[in-house]
Amino acid sequence: MQIQTGLQSARYPINTCQTTRAGEAIVKWKNSLARSTLLDFWSLDNLTYLCNWTGITCNAAGSITEINLSRKELAGTLAKFDFSSFPNLNSFTVEDNYFRGDLLHESVFNNLHNLESLNLLGNSFHGPFPPYLVKLFQLTDLDLSYNNFSGCISDDIRQFFETGSFPPSVFKLSKLKHLLLSDNKFSGSIPSDIKMLLDLESLYLDGNSFEGSFPPNILKLSKLRFLDLSSNHFSGSIPNDIKMLRNLVQLWLHSNSFEGAIPSSISLLGELRYLNLGHNHLNSSIPSDIGNPELQYLNLSSNQFTGPLPKIISNLTNLLVLGLNDNKFSGNILSNFLKDTTFLDTIDFSKNNLSGNIPKKFSVHWNLECINLSGNYFTGEIPATICNATSLQILDLSNNGFSGALPHCFVSFKLI
Secondary structure, X not given: OOOOOOOOOOOOOOOOHHHHHHHHHHHHHHHHOOOOHHHOOOOHHHHHHHHHOOOEEEOOOOOEEEEEOOOOOOEEOOOOOOHHHOOOOOEEEOOOOEEEEEOOOHHHHOOOOOOOEEEOOOOEEEEEOOHHHHHXXXXXXXXXXXXXXXXXXXXXXXXXXXXXXXXXXXXXXXOOOEEEOOOOEEEXXXXXXXXXXXXXXXXXXXXXXXXXXXXXXXXXXXXXXXXEOOOOEEEEOOOHHHHHOOOOOEEEOOOOEEEEOOOHHHHHOOOOOEEEOOOOEEEEOOOOOOOOOOOOEEEOOOOEEEEOOOHHHHHOOOOOEEEOOOOXXXXXXXXXXXXXXXXXXXXXXXXXXXXXXXXOOOOOOOOOOEEEOOOOEEEEOOOHHHHHOOOOOEEEOOOOEEOOOOOHHHHHOOOO
C-alpha cells in the first residue's frame, strides 16, 4: 500500500533534544544496514536538517511523523531501530525492500501509540504474526503482504491474550480500516474475532494456506469494500448472506475449493465492480441475475459450469474483462450476445463445449485486445466482423472446426 504524505518536510533548521535523539536513533539503525548511497545524507553532521533527510517527514514543530523508505533497495533488520525515539510517528513504510528477521520482540514497535499506518509489504520478514501489534490502538492501515510470516493467527493472538498482561478487549484495533496479509504462510481458520474490526474496509488474506468454510464472521464487516480470500484452501459453498457486504467493490475468491452454485444474492451487491470466482469447483448454471450492470470484471473460469452462455451477461454493459474459459458451457453464441458491451477488451470462452457457427453479426468492438475461442466445436467461416477489432493483440481460434476463406483483414494483423 502506497503511503501518501500529508505534510511536507520542514525546511528550516531545528535543534531540540527530541530531534537529537531521533537523529541518533536513525543513524544507529542506518549503520546496522547494508551500505546504501541513498542514505548518505543520514548523518549526525546534518542533524540540523533532519526533516530533509531521505524518507523523513516532520510536523511544524520538527517532530518526525512519517518515515517512508519504500523501494529503496535497503537490506537488514529492524532490530536496531529504536522506535521509542519517535513518539509522534504516525506512518512507517519500508515497502519493497530486502528487510528480514522476525518481529516477535515487543520492543521493535514499542511506544508507537500514535502509529496509524504500518507497511512492511514486499520484504522477507518471517515468523508468527506479531501479536503485540494489536496494542497499536490508533492503527488504521496494516500491510504485511508478500513476506514469510507463518503460523495460525488465531493461536498466536490467543497465546498473547493468555499471558494475562492485558485484557482481550484492549486488542480490538477498533480503528483498523485496511488489513493486508497477502502472500505469506499463514494457515488455519480465520479467527472469529475478526468481526470486531467493524471499520474494516479492505481485507486481503490471499496467497496463504487458510482453510475451512467461508468465514461467517467476515459477513458482519458491513463496511468492507475490498475482500480477497483467493489462493487459499477454503471450501464449501459461497454463502447466500454474501449480500450483507453491500459496500463491496471487489470480491476475489478464486483459486480455492468452493463448490455448489453461485448465490443469486450476489446481484444485490450494487457497488460490485470486480468479481473473480475462477479456479474453484462451482457447478450448475450461472444464475440469471448474476452481477449488476456496473460490473467491469467477471471471471468464472476453471469451474464446472454447464448450459448455454447466459443471456444476462449481455446486460453487463460496462464489462471490460469476461473470462468463462475451462468450463462445460455448450450451445451456440447468439447473434446479439454482447451487443451492448462496447467497453470489452478481453473475451475468453476457450476450452468449453460451444458449437455452431459464430454469427456473422457477432458483436466485436474496436477496443477488443484479446479474443480466445480455442478448444471448442465451432464450425463454418470465421466472421468478417473480427476485422472490427482494430486494437486486437491476441486472437486464438485454434482447435475448432472452422473452414472457408480467412477474413481479408488477417493479412494486416501484425500480432497474429
